[in-house]
Amino acid sequence: MIRIGHLYKSFGEVSVLKDISIExxxxxxxxxxxxxxxxxxxxxxxxxxxxxxDSGTVTFNGQDISKLPYSEKKRFRQNIGVxxxxxxxxxxxxxxxxxxxxxxxxxxxxxxxxxxxARYCLERVNVSGNDKKYPGELSGGMQKRVGIARAIALNxxxxxxxxPNSGLDPETSILIDRLIHGLTREFGxxxxxxxxxxxxxxxxxxxxxxxxxxxxxxxxxxxxxxSTDCQELRQFVCANSLARNIMEKEYGGTPTV
Amino acid sequence: MLRKFFIQTGQYFLFLRIVFKKPEKWRxxxxxxxxxxxxxxxxSVVLVSVISLFIGGVLVIxxxxxxxxxxxxxxxxxYMVRESLILExxxxxxxxxxxxxxxxxxxxxxxxxxxxxxxxxxxxxGVNSASFLVLPKILSATLLSPLLVLLSFCLGILGGWLVxxxxxxxxxxxxxxxLKYCFTDFYVFYSCFKMSFFCFLIASISAFKGxxxxxxxxxxxxxxxxxxxxxxxxxxxFDLVITQLMLY
Numbered sequence: 001m002i003r004i005g006h007l008y009k010s011f012g013e014v015s016v017l018k019d020i021s022i023e024x025x026x027x028x029x030x031x032x033x034x035x036x037x038x039x040x041x042x043x044x045x046x047x048x049x050x051x052x053x054d055s056g057t058v059t060f061n062g063q064d065i066s067k068l069p070y071s072e073k074k075r076f077r078q079n080i081g082v083x084x085x086x087x088x089x090x091x092x093x094x095x096x097x098x099x100x101x102x103x104x105x106x107x108x109x110x111x112x113x114x115x116x117x118a119r120y121c122l123e124r125v126n127v128s129g130n131d132k133k134y135p136g137e138l139s140g141g142m143q144k145r146v147g148i149a150r151a152i153a154l155n156x157x158x159x160x161x162x163x164p165n166s167g168l169d170p171e172t173s174i175l176i177d178r179l180i181h182g183l184t185r186e187f188g189x190x191x192x193x194x195x196x197x198x199x200x201x202x203x204x205x206x207x208x209x210x211x212x213x214x215x216x217x218x219x220x221x222x223x224x225x226x227s228t229d230c231q232e233l234r235q236f237v238c239a240n241s242l243a244r245n246i247m248e249k250e251y252g253g254t255p256t257v
Numbered sequence: 258m259l260r261k262f263f264i265q266t267g268q269y270f271l272f273l274r275i276v277f278k279k280p281e282k283w284r285x286x287x288x289x290x291x292x293x294x295x296x297x298x299x300x301s302v303v304l305v306s307v308i309s310l311f312i313g314g315v316l317v318i319x320x321x322x323x324x325x326x327x328x329x330x331x332x333x334x335x336y337m338v339r340e341s342l343i344l345e346x347x348x349x350x351x352x353x354x355x356x357x358x359x360x361x362x363x364x365x366x367x368x369x370x371x372x373x374x375x376x377x378x379x380x381x382x383g384v385n386s387a388s389f390l391v392l393p394k395i396l397s398a399t400l401l402s403p404l405l406v407l408l409s410f411c412l413g414i415l416g417g418w419l420v421x422x423x424x425x426x427x428x429x430x431x432x433x434x435x436l437k438y439c440f441t442d443f444y445v446f447y448s449c450f451k452m453s454f455f456c457f458l459i460a461s462i463s464a465f466k467g468x469x470x471x472x473x474x475x476x477x478x479x480x481x482x483x484x485x486x487x488x489x490x491x492x493x494x495f496d497l498v499i500t501q502l503m504l505y
Contacts, residue, residue: 050377077383088378091370102382105281 001026002047002158002190007056009039009046016042018214020056026190029181029204033196034211035236041085041162043211044194048080048160049073060158078106081151081189083161087143089135089150095122096131099150106154121149125179141172145179152183159184159191165200177203198240201225210236272465275387276395289393297359297394297460298401302408304358305351309342309409312350313416316341321426331427335435338417340444347409348448349496352455355402356488359456360463363394364484367467368477376468391464395457402456403449410448447503454495459488 002024009017016039024030032040045051047058049065057064065076089098099118103109109117122128125145127138135143144164151159161180165173181204184191195201201208205222210233218230226247228234238244280286316338324334367390370376379386414436421432463484470480 048381050380074383074385077381080381082378082381084374084378086373088374090375090378104285105382105384 001061002030002192003057003059003062004043004047005057005059007043007046007058008054009042009051010054016214017046017053020211020214020216022209022216022219024190024192025207027185027188028191028206029184030190030192030207030209031201031205032192032194032209032211033201033205033236035196038211039214040194040196040211044160044162044192047192048082049077078102078154079156080158080160081154081156083144083147083151083159083164085162085166087135087140087147089143089146091135093134094131095127095133095135095138095146098135098146099153101150102153117153118149121153122146124152124183125149140167141169141176144168144176148176148179148183152187155187157189159189161191161193161195163195163197164193165195165197170199173197173199174203180204198237198243202243212236268469269462269465272387272468273461275385276391276461276464278385278388278392280388280392281384285389286393289389290397293393294397294401297362297398298405301355301358301405304354305405305409306412308351308354309347309412310416310419312346313338313342313413313418314420316346316413317417317420317432318424318426331431332435332438334427335417335432336438337435338432339414339436339440342410342413343444343448346413347406348451348455349492351405351409352402352452352459352492353489355405355456356459356485356492359398360459360485360488361481363460363463364467364470364481365477367391367464368470368480371468371470372473372477387468391461391468394464395460398456398460399453402452406449406452407445410445447499450503451496451499454499455492458491458495462488462491 004020004022004024007017007020008015020043032043034040042051046053049058053066058066060076060079063076065073068076089095090101093101096115096118099121100114103114103117107114119128119131122131122145125148127142127145127149130138130142130146135146138146148164159180164176164180168176177200180191180193183189193200193204202222202225205225208218208220208222208225209216210218210230212232218228218233220228225233225237226243228237234247238247317334320334320337320341321331324331324337367376370390376386376390379389418429418432421427421429463481466480466484466487467477470476472479
């Protein structure tokens with residue numbers, strides 16, 4: 001479980017995160033949603049320790065990583081798999097080497113064992129047979145899958161995904177969502193996904209937090225999102241025509257977008 | 258302006274402190290060391306060779322045309338060419354050329370990795386990204402660059418020899434005698450030392466600029482340009498300092 005308590009973050013005069021408190025549960029797809037510029041990425045980067053909060057706490061199973069010394073923070077990070085927005089695969093390495101990268105550093109496995117594990121991860125995300133290709137030779141969807149394979153290579157307890165659907169067509173997008181959802185359930189990970197994609201939210205949003213202008217205005221799940229009273233969230237949801245239709249038919253009335 | 262200079266200098270030394278940490282795994286470090294050696298030093302061999310060969314030839318012609326006085330022994334042309342090559346060209350001039358090639362390579366590579374979040378990805382895995390990415394670059398450039406000095410010196414001499422042989426601008430025997438005249442082996446060490454130091458500056462400054470690049474593709478280009486400019490200025494400044502310390 002990840003718990004965020006009274007988190008504040010600002011850049012100079014601009015306050016980006018204001019009093020964020022939320023819990024992310026194990027074995028669920030926890031989502032941070034909100035419009036562009038609402039502070040989603042800053043919240044995610046603060047969560048994984050790439051940015052220091054001004055105040056507040058981030059605890060992983062009760063452990064506050066912001067207070068850990070650098071060496072222990074480094075060790076702790078081995079337990080967190082991260083899928084970056086543009087996959088962040090290493091250009092200098094092949095697909096197989098990308099997935100083997102964390103194993104090279106943190107395991108004493110033989111080369112054969114590492115290759116076996118990497119091939120298993122690649123197979124699990126349906127990109128086997130591309131071992132010797134470089135990231136530049138792969139499509140966006142395949143890059144995301146390789147990114148996921150690399151993130152789960154060391155069997156982490158936490159999976160953090162920054163906009164996993166950005167730049168993908170709807171079909172691939174849904175496949176990636178289901179893959180993340182399936183892996184979360186299969187490995188019992190605590191998954192946090194940062195997205196503004198309504199399809200993803202409706203497909204796999206087990207626990208959703210709506211961020212608006214740096215404040216967490218609403219928390220619920222994909223079943224309760226349409227019945228919300230939060231006007232900002234209704235506006236966000238109704239920007240998607242499919243969601244607008246559902247809201248109009250089943251819950252009556254939509255806000256002006 | 259002055260405040261920014263001091264902040265940047267402080268950040269540079271803090272960056273070096275992160276870089277010069279014990280590598281996570283020596284086996285991976287050595288693998289990266291040889292990859293970088295190939296990328297930075299071996300790939301510069303052709304450029305350095307071509308430039309040295311031509312500069313050696315040009316130096317012979319220029320020196321000979323400026324030593325027309327009959328009281329000056331023609332042997333001195335060979336001597337002057339050798340001294341010019343070893344004292345200044347093979348280290349400082351080659352370093353300035355490498356500042357463009359190696360410096361832009363390092364800054365743009367690291368800058369691109371930074372803006373595409375590859376550096377963050379390494380850091381998130383619990384790996385010291387600065388040490389993993391930068392240390393092999395700095396060490397391979399610093400430790401192996403003297404080989405380029407030696408190569409440049411030999412090819413510069415050869416370039417001069419070819420010009421003398423083909424044009425008979427001075428007797429070949431005089432050129433060879435000049436090359437052997439009063440040879441000071443300390444100058445070879447001095448030149449190699451200078452080159453090592455300059456390559457340390459090039460690699461570390463370019464890595465610093467690239468590692469902290471921001472602002473998309475434009476930012477990467479800017480950091481690459483800045484790293485070359487700063488490296489060139491520092492090379493010339495430290496050329497003066499090292500020469501004063503070691504030769505006088």
